[in-house]
Amino acid sequence: MIGKVLGRIYIGLVLVLLYAPIMVLILLSFNNSRSRVVWNGFTLNWYRSLFENDAIMNAFGTTIGLAAASALIASIIGLFAAIGMYAMRKKDYKTFMFFTDIPLLNADIVTGIALMLWMVRFMPLGFxxxxxxxxxxxxxxxxxxxxxxxxTTDIRQFEAARDLGAGNLYAFVKVVLPDLMPGILAGFFLSATMSMDDFVITYFTKGPGVNTLSTLIYGEIRKGIKPEMYALSSILFLMVLIILIIANHSAKENNGYEK
Amino acid sequence: MNRKKIQILSIPYLIWIIGFTLIPLVFVVSKALVTPDDRLTADNLTAIFDSVHRKALITSLEVAFISSLICILISYPAALIIRSFRIKNRKAMIFVMILPMWMNFILRILAIQMLLSKNGIINHLLSILGLGQIEIINTTFAIILGTVYDYLPYMLLPVLNCVLAIPDDIVEASKDLGANRYTVLTRILLPLSLSGIGSGITMVFVPSMTEFVIANILGGGKILLLGNIIEQEFSVTMNWNLGSGLSVALMIFVLVSTLLFGRDSGADRGYVI
Incomplete structure (x- = not known):
């Protein structure tokens, strides 16, 4: 029994560690002062002025656009790549896997610098x-x-569909694709999250005038963060919370992918 | 349909690998091997052993090593405790633990700065309680704290996935055969969790070694990690060749440390969503 109570306390402490900074940010979004330390009463002003702040709104649009576009394109290329790789012999598969691991294992700063050095050769840095x-x-x-x-997909189902007269594409869309859907969705949302969360690679590959929320915040550190930014982040956090609760709720039976 | 035809589907990705993974790496290496006036040199690479850079390298390794260790020490007991929860609560716990990742990470680090700083929230509370002051902002310790906070979910997730996947039967069987709790932990649970811990290390160690934003904010610009030095070569001193050289040296360090830890490709990485 004591062990159980101690366990709960331990988990509680980990959660305090994880959530304390987030609580600070949410509180600041309601603080009637530009100061970061003094509490000066409750206000909703920052939530109102947020929508008039062009810099933040532009950066927000860029961030969302980037996340959606990059996740979509990556999902399409990645889906084809995965299917092709699945059909490869071990040696080719391993070579592809090696190159797939490079962006994951390499330090972001090296990836960012390498991409920047290459891309300045043939295009202006920008969106x-x-x-x-x-x-x-x-x-x-x-x-x-x-x-x-x-x-885990049974290739025989695809073959059965072919034997029963389905074309390649039709059999793929009707038989294989539904099985892959959870993986595709997981990949898409993971990509969108990584894109929204990225700072370092964006910082090195962006041109002047283009800002995501991360690079905008980074540029403001010295001047002081505008309280509207706390308001926007709190809204985003709440939205993700709601989306995840709904997703987890509707995917209750579908274990595995909503982990 | 024959395999050759299906493999064709990978061609767009192959082109992408060549265009945006391979060629950029060739570029950074070739930039690293020449001086600004295009003479061949190895100085940019060996520059990592200059006194300033060596110091940054050692601090980076220190931050990465201690942060990874603390992340393991926090995550593993948490995973074992969550394992004792009912299935429904386990899922809720995983959800609650990864949720903080959706708050912008620079803002989260700034929040930590507000908590830790000299006139910050923690010191404010301490003075109300009549206790002493803490002075950890602008120290390596503050950077480690921020790093642990930022990357903890990346350790928690693979460790949790791995620990929760250990079948109860095995634990029961070992208990039936007379193993006490200590033996169950050291002989059964830990060995079966190693792959999760390994994935966690690769996801925490490399990013925390090469980070520069956390060090900028919590180190007050006084403590330089390798990431800070490379960033400055590109944005302040504008010596891109030296910056590339240090990047390549960093890449070699990362590769070596990854090889040392060993890793199975993505197996226990776990989805963030």
């Missing part, structure tokens, strides 16, 4: 260079999400 970079580090997440699903 597109950041998008290409995000796709690059997202494809591996998609592949690693889809491959395990492919391994």
């Amino acid at each position: 597109s260079s950041v998008l290409l970079s995000h796709i690059t580090f997202n494809i591996p997440y998609v592949i690693l999400s889809i491959l395990p699903k492919l391994e």
Whole structure:
């Protein structure tokens, strides 16, 4: 019994560690002062002025656009790649796996610098260079999400569909794709999350004038963060919380992918 | 359908690998091997052993090593405790533990700065209680604290996935055969959790060794990690060749440390979602 209570206390402490900074940020979004330390009464002003702050709104749009576009393109390329890799002999498969691991294992700063050094040769740094970079580090997440699903897919079902007269594409879309869907979705959302969370690679590959929320915040550190940023982050956090609760709720029976 | 035809589907990815993984790496290496006026040199690579850079390298290794260790020490007991929960509660716990990752990470580090700083929230509370002050901001310890906080979910997740996947039968069987709790832990649970801990280490060690934002904010610009030095070569001193050289040296260190830990590709990585 004592062990059980101690266990709960321990988990409680870990949660305090994880959530204390987040509570601070949410409190600051309601603080009627630009000061970061003094509490000066409750206000919703920052939530109101947030929508008039062009810099933050632009960065928000860029962040969401980047996340959606890079996750979508990475999902398509990654899906095809995973299926192709699944059909490869061990040696080729291993070579592909090695290159898939590089963006995952390499330090972000090296990936960012390498991409920047290469891309300045043929294009101006801006939104597109950041998008290409995000796709690059997202494809591996998609592949690693889809491959395990492919391994549990029964190829005989596909062959049965073919024998029964379905074309290749039709059999794939109707038989294989539904099995892969959880992996594809996991890869897509993982990619979108990684893209939204990225700072270092964006920082090196972006051009002047383009900002994501992360790079905007980084640029403001010295001047002081605008309280509207706390408001936006609190809204985003709440939205993710709600989306995840709904997703977990609807996927209750579908164990494995919502982990 | 024959295998050759299916393999064709990987071609777009192959092109992507060549265009955006391989060629950029070739570029950074070739930049690292020349001086700004294009003469061949190894100085940019060996520069990592200059006194300033060596100091940063050692601090980086120290931060990465201690942070990974603390992450393991926090995550493993937590995983064992969560294992004793009912299935429904386990899922809720995993959810609660990864949720903080969706708050922007620079903001979270800034929040830690507000908590730890000299006139910060913790010192404020301590002075109300009449206790002493803590002075850890702008120290290596503060950087380690921030790093642990930032990367803890990356350790928790693979460790949890691995520990929760250990079948109860095995634990029961060992108990039936007379193993006490200590033996169950050291002979059954720990060996079966190693792959999860290994994945966790690769996900925490490399990023924490090469980070520069956390060190900037919590180290007050006084403590330089390798990431800070490389970043400065690109944004302040504008010596891209030296910056590339240090990056390549860093990459070699990362590769060696990854090989030392060994790792199975993605097996226990676990999904963040």
